Structure formats: C-alpha cells, structure tokens
Amino acid sequence: MTTVDTVYWDPYDPALARDPYPLYARMREEAPLYYNDQHKFYAVSRHADVQRGLADWQTYSSSRGDILEIIQADIELPPGTLIFEDPPVHDIHRKLLARVFTPRRIATLEPRVRAYCRRALEPVTGAERFDLVEAVGAEMPMRVIGMLLGIPEADQPAIRDYTDETLGTDGGGKINHEDILSTDAFKDYIEWRKRHPSDDLMTELMTAEFEDENGVTRTLTDEEVLTYCSVVAGAGNETTGRLIGWFGALMARYPEARRELAADPTLIPNAIEEILRFEPTGPFTGRYVTKDVELYDRTVPAGSAVLFIQAAANRDPRRFDDPDRFDIHRVTQHMSFGVGAHYCLGAALARLEGRIAAEEILERFPGWDVDWDHAELAQTSTVRGWKTLPLVVEGVR
C-alpha cells in the first residue's frame, strides 16, 4: 500500500509567511509526521509530539544546531554556542548565563528598560502615523541587549544590523553558516572591557569561574566569551522586536482587546502570553535525530533533520479550545519559548520588554489601525514577523 502526502510544506517559501496556519492545521490532521522530499527533512506539528520531542535531547540533538540548513550543512560548531549543545556540556555553559537571566535579576532592569522604551517613543509621540517596527521593535531590544552586554550606546545599532543581517534571508533563502558563527562584531570590545571592567554581562562572563566538562576550574576563554555575546545578541534582538510588532498588529486586528488592555493594564502580562501563543516569532525549531525513531508507523532514521513546529502546536485543538480564537484572557502554556534544556534563556527578558512596550504604547496611543497595504511581513528560516508596520493613530488630526 502506498500513501501519498498531499500536503506540501516548504519552510523557505516566502509566500507562506502571511498565513501559514491553514497549512499547519492540515499537517496536524493529515500528516502528523511529515516528510519533505525536496529539502529532506521531517516535521511534527501536534502539541504532544512537539512537547515530547523538544524535551528529549538524547533522541533529538542540538549538537548540529537548531536551524534546518545548519543541521544539514554538517559543520563544526564552536564551543560556547549553547544553542548548539546537548547536556551535560550545555548545562555547564547555560548555568553561566542563567545567573544573569533569572526572572528576579531581569525584573530589576525594569526602570532602565522602560526608559529605553520611552526614549524610543518620544520622536513619534503626537505623530498621526509611524512605523512601529522602526520606532520601537528595532530600537528598544537593541538598547536593552547592548546595555546588558556593556556595548557603548553609539555602537549598538551597528551590532544589531550585523546580527539581523546574519539571520535575514530575504525572499526565502537559506542562512550562511559562516555568517551565523562569526563573532567579529564583538572582537573590538573584549580587549577594551578587560581594561575597563563594569557590571555588565561581558565582564561577568570574563571573570566567572566554573568547572568545565573535564572537571577543570577555569574562566572562559576570549573566544568563548565572544561566542556567548554573539549568541545573546543574535537571540535577543530580532525575536523581541518581532514580538512588539505582533502586539501592534494584533491590537489593530482585535480593537476590543486593545480597549480592554488600555482600560486595565494589569491584563497585559496574560495578553503577552496569548500573543506569543498566537503568533510565535520563532515558528519552528530544528533538531538532529541521533537514533532510529518510530513515529506514526514510520521510521525516522538516525541522521535525519526534524523540525518541531511550535506555531502549529500552539494551535492544536487537542490542547487548546478554539485555538484560532485570539483571547487575551486565555490561560495559555504555549510552546513559543520551547521546552526542555533549551527553554528560552531570555524568556523573562522578552516578557518584560513585551509588557513594558505594551504599557507605554497603550498609554500614548489608546487607538490605532494599521496601513495594511504598506505593512510588510517577513519569514526567515528562524523568525517570522513584521518588517514594516505603519500605524495610523486614532484621534490625531
């Protein structure tokens, strides 16, 4: 007996950026284990499968990266790239950063994060129209990450543009793995930071003692510090910027939710969770299969690449009632930050930035619409969100 997969999903197809959800729904129902013959990868989309798989690092390894084309390129990855590591080495490296990203330490950043947000909004206050992504999405997370790493303010935009360019694949292309592993952007700072220690993350990483995988107590090498900084900058800029864009877009599409949030800002944290569920900025995560696995009566052979589609899992009706309904009161445990050892290190920071941006935007602009004809949605192989989102502010003449 032969079965034919009638569903076709190409993660590199830019035409799918606008509304991938009907296709995800078909994959969940018709091809819960999907195989793409052209790009040679498997994909799973049901909530239970995504949750189980991402938590199982022994079977689904990060050692070759978490982006499909990087996994398939089969390249040597430098140590310290904790996104590309498995336990126990991963946990040793992650622990060094985890101290800085605990929910409590992140909460102490609130006044500074709010100041960056207000500064970003100042130039557009009173405007009848502005691009939310340009004003806040591209600005605020860059300032926050730059401040955490200790990058001088004047140099922060260059660092952001560098990492965005690395992750950008206009027109549905693939990422160049030499770019993504480059640490050039930070090389200039490390020597300077050694002579001028501060209370920033780079200084902390240079001085923190830890026991490495060989049982040796040491500090990180310069090369490792650079890799850590690149990982943090790459992961923290564009993803959070896209979250802020989705806030702007969804609040225009669901004005009754926006009015509720403006009237009662205590609802904002839960609304951010629903935005993360509904439109995750990182729609899927890749892993490398270490041993043959039986899934839906088929064998996924060792050596395969598999994509876990969190954006599909987030709308699995087996897990969420009426999943395509946007509901800011929903109690949601979405998959957007992942599950397991690689659960997003910056989750607390993303939540803080999302909440503050929402509070500050709603306070200044209680109502807006989007000029959809001039809005531009982009999907790279890692991130999906608005590149341009022109807001038309209500109540401004």
Next chain:
Amino acid sequence: MTTERWNVIVDTRMCVRTGLCAASAPEHFELDENGQGHARSATLPASEEVLEVAESCPIEAIGIRGADTGERVFPPPGS
C-alpha cells in the same frame, strides 16, 4: 553551621522540563520519567546552592519554605 531544613516543591503545572535543577545540583534534584524536576527528599538542607537553583529556574517553578517554620523562603515574601 545551620541545621535548618527546607521544603522544596516544584510546581508541576509550571515546570517546562528544562532539567536545569537536576543538572546544576544533582545531589538535591532529580527528574521524573516525564523530565520534570523534583527534590530528592522531603526536606533539603538550607543552603545557598539550593536557593540558587530555585532562583535560576527560568520560570520560577521552584518554591522553598522553612521545614519547621513554614515560612516562605523563595520566592521571597512580599513578591
């Protein structure tokens, strides 16, 4: 030396199975068959290490109370 002991509870409704607690303090925490963490015994000795594990949990799923006093240690009272 303090002989104080703590009740350390992982909220399984919140736990997203990062495994970080068992990885950073394997003598105090272990993972169940679902990958969710829990304390190895009903009470743990009060220590900086255990507190740091609770603080480092990215979703703050680990709660600590004094075993005798019942007083909340983490998250700190009033937060």
